[in-house]
């Protein structure tokens with residue numbers, strides 16, 4: 001009967017062979033130390049990788065910003081509203097300032113417009129005498145519903161999503 005030898009050519013004694021189910025003690029310890037090292041590395045890297053990657057996987061929670069009470073807006077009197085809100089920008093939270101035009105049709109129906117002209121993005125204004133939105137850059141003209149009346153704008157004013165909560169008017173932050 002052939003005698004079992006270990007990796008150094010020494011005879012093996014049953015029960016003291018140094019083998020663990022076909023794996024040498026050296027390999028067993030090597031795997032164990034490797035596994036512990038991997039677990040420690042994963043535990044250390046997990047929070048770092050999670051922090052670095054979180055903005056990439058952020059769903060960008062939608063925000064609704066209160067811009068006034070419905071009673072603040074008189075029917076057919078467009079009103080420019082400035083507001084600010086917190087926004088996640090990459091890895092930082094920044095204060096975002098924004099503007100919109102609110103047009104009340106009555107106490108429950110509104111139009112809220114993006115403040116940029118749809119031609120090249122200039123700021124337009126409401127002219128109370130002409131009862132029109134006028135863009136000074138290239139002569140764009142819109143009516144109170146945002147429809148283009150004259151000039152180069154290719155489409156109506158862009159609308160900003162809004163909702164009413166009680167008597168508060170909220171607009172959606174980008």
Ligand code: FES
Pocket residue numbers: 117118119120121122135136137138139140151152153
């Ligand atoms: S940007 Fe308003 S008309 Fe050109």
